[in-house]
Structures are given as C-alpha cells and as structure tokens.
Amino acid sequence: MSHEGIRIASKEQNDREAEENRPLPRIAVTPEKVRVLLTEGKGMEIDWVDGHRSAWSFPWLRDACPCATCVEERKNEGRKAGQPKSKSATLLPMYAPLAKPKSAQAVGRYAIQFNWLDGHNGGIYSWEYLRRVCQCPECTFIAEEPSGTPN
Numbered sequence: 001m002s003h004e005g006i007r008i009a010s011k012e013q014n015d016r017e018a019e020e021n022r023p024l025p026r027i028a029v030t031p032e033k034v035r036v037l038l039t040e041g042k043g044m045e046i047d048w049v050d051g052h053r054s055a056w057s058f059p060w061l062r063d064a065c066p067c068a069t070c071v072e073e074r075k076n077e078g079r080k081a082g083q084p085k086s087k088s089a090t091l092l093p094m095y096a097p098l099a100k101p102k103s104a105q106a107v108g109r110y111a112i113q114f115n116w117l118d119g120h121n122g123g124i125y126s127w128e129y130l131r132r133v134c135q136c137p138e139c140t141f142i143a144e145e146p147s148g149t150p151n
Contacts, residue, residue: 027049030050031127046130062120
C-alpha cells in the first residue's frame, strides 16, 4: 500500500492553513479602480472598495503567476509567490527577458489576465488572490508576524 499523498500536519499548521484559506469579505476583494501601467512599464495598482490600496510591480506579478505550472515550479523550488527564480549562470543579465506584459484583459468580473512578453499567458489573477498577496507595508507586516509563543 502506497502512502505517497499522506501528510501529517500539526494542529498549528492546520489552523494556519485554515486562516490562509478563509474567504475574505466581499468588500475586501471588490476593486473600485484598477490601473495597469503598461505604457510606464511599472505594474498594477488597485483601489479596493473597502478603502485599501494595493500595488505590484510587473516582475513581482510575473513571479507570482497563479497558473498551475508556475505554482508547481515555485513549490518545487521552495519559492513564495513573487519571489524570483534563481539567476541562470548561462544568461548574461542584459539578455534576460523583460517581465512586462504585452497586454492585459479582464476575465469576467473576478480577475485579470496578462499576456507576458515571454509568451506566458496562463495565469488568471483573481481579485481575491491579488488581495491576499498585497505588497503594501501593512499587509506584508501582517503576513510576516511571528506566530506562537516566544522561546
């Protein structure tokens, strides 16, 4: 009998995963205004209905692609969403492709999809996903808060 898919997790791990997967309030994942700064090459900004404001650079968004292939690649390499790949020793930095989309389009009323210059276009960035990976100082502080009791 195979036990490949079995994982034993502590109660703390289960509680943390449940909190991370808890649905966010609708007001927190509804954009009021979305700006994709293609011409400037900067990134994307969203003003949310609840008053929060999020911004991401294009390189960060490309490295946080939520498609199954990219998620699996990050998981295998131990990278978090938005964390860049290790630099290849064979490519000179000046020949690295730009992490910039050719275009972006809405996907229904729940997401945005980018057509990246490197040819990738499989990621559908839902509003909930983008809110969960907000890069503002307030959200990154909350995400990095230590859990548990001090030693």
